[in-house]
Amino acid sequence: MPDWKLSARAPLDGHERNIGTVAVAEVTDLALVSAAVPRGGDEAFAAALAGGFGATRPVTGDSTLGNRHAARVLGMQPDQVFILFAPPDPDRPAGTVAAALASAAYVTDQSDSWVILRMTGAGVRTALERICPLDLDDRVFPLHRVARTAMEHLSVIVLRDGADSFLLMSPRSSARSFRHAVELSLEHVSE
Template sequence: MSEATLKARSPLDNFHQDFGNLEIREVTGLALVSIATPLGGETQLEGAMASAYKAELPRVGTSTVSGVDDTRFLGLQPGQMFAMFAHDGDRAVEFVSKKLGENGYYTDQSDSWVFIQLSGTAARTALERICPIDIHADAFPIGAVTRTVMEHLGTIITRTGEDTFVLISARSSAKSFLHAVLTSVNNVQ
């Protein structure tokens, strides 16, 4: 019998770099579960969200945060949202479905993505170089979320704080995505 053991690794090996006015770090220990609304089931899902999470369904382009466990619900398109929450196991769907029941269709997306947090007073300046959408505070307030492209790579961007953004991109191109973000950061330093 083999004595080899497997150990999970994050896509960017827990990358972290502090530039003083800006910090980049890979966020690990997060789950991302897609929740699709059954046909005609929005009212039931809305009720389940209010009961289990003390949160409203997010409108497209916004996110809401649970008052119970800090789960962030990302409103990406009509009839679909992502639930992003702290979770280290492989049972993220089970965690969500226990709370929402049969009021949604669930798919675990956790291992398909890399999560990078950009924070600090220079975060917006660095993102403006590679992000084709308007992320000015008036156009992209705290809680805003959208899909876009950064340096040809598909990205979900959400503003989680005054000077904090979480970027979600495909795990398969995580190193290329980090390179694009780092290059932009280095160009504004």
Template sequence: MGARGSARCCISRCPAVPLRSPLSPPCSTIPRENGSMAKTLMAEPPKSKPRLPNDAIAWITAAPPLARFIFRGSPEAEAAAGSAYGLAFPKALNRAASIGERGKPGARVALRIGPDELLLIVPIAEGKAVQTALETATAAHPHSLVDISDRHTGFALEGPHAADLINAGCPLDLDERAFPVGMVTRTLLHKAEIVLWRMGPTLFRVEVWRSFAPYVEALLEEAAHDFL
């Protein structure tokens, strides 16, 4: 990082954009929740900021339009769902699994955020097909599948001080030895509940309720001023 006085804050705004449900055999499939800002999810995301010289702090990139589901089920339901999803669900708690380029056709993400709870993320255009495939595959097993696409949004936070900005409002130890690449957890950023996924040494994915997105961005921007 360059001299403290010359460093530039590079936090850009992204557009303002979990749910536990008991198992009840044979299944509980809850329709998508309506929200007044649902159309925001469909909007073309802003272009990411260009990578800056090594005196950059961090930058935010809005996620492309995505469909999101919370899946819970028995081991048999998970096995059937993973097969239909095209991606084996991670077994270990707080771990992520993914295939394909995020937001592109065929991309799949599965985040283990609870002992029997997974956050599934797919391109928005494939959401309905994926939901139908999961419902069909798990029909004979106790499970719950909830579409939270209208409720959640997400963005990437990347840069040499990305972990520092998160730690301004989150008590987690984000040293790579304690929170390695591929780890994910549900935590708090000040008063906002988030799902935090480390995708790279200096790259984090933040999933948050749409109504809390401006609050979370403002916290990160405020923290960035410490590096000016």
């Protein structure tokens, strides 16, 4: 046995910061796995999703909650969902999904490719409206709504998981730039 071991490191080392009325916190305990539906496999996929995660398949732009692994299924595009969940084995999240879906989808582990920030607080929409091109009004972007967009030229998935709470996912490689963009916007509206 080697006398060293590798340990996982979060993209922003578990960053947390409060700015004005908004709390920004990196989410490090969730795995993200994409599942692409084979052509003609819609029924099998729906059955596998119900059996494996206790979730229904969301339409594109919406998300559903499952009753296993604290799963949330994000409808990303017509033939693809992302599954955000608490992995029983953090080193093998795709294995969990593949086993749960029993070959009804093409599964890719995306966990370590993304940074996830949760923004909560009364001023969160005011801060996001500066950099987010989506309309986040309650009537347009209600609870559980999800969308991919771009902020400051960075690709971002926006998920509303509370009245004043949003999950923002962006590529890990630009995690620090993304944090800077989000926090600068917050600083500008909280002065």
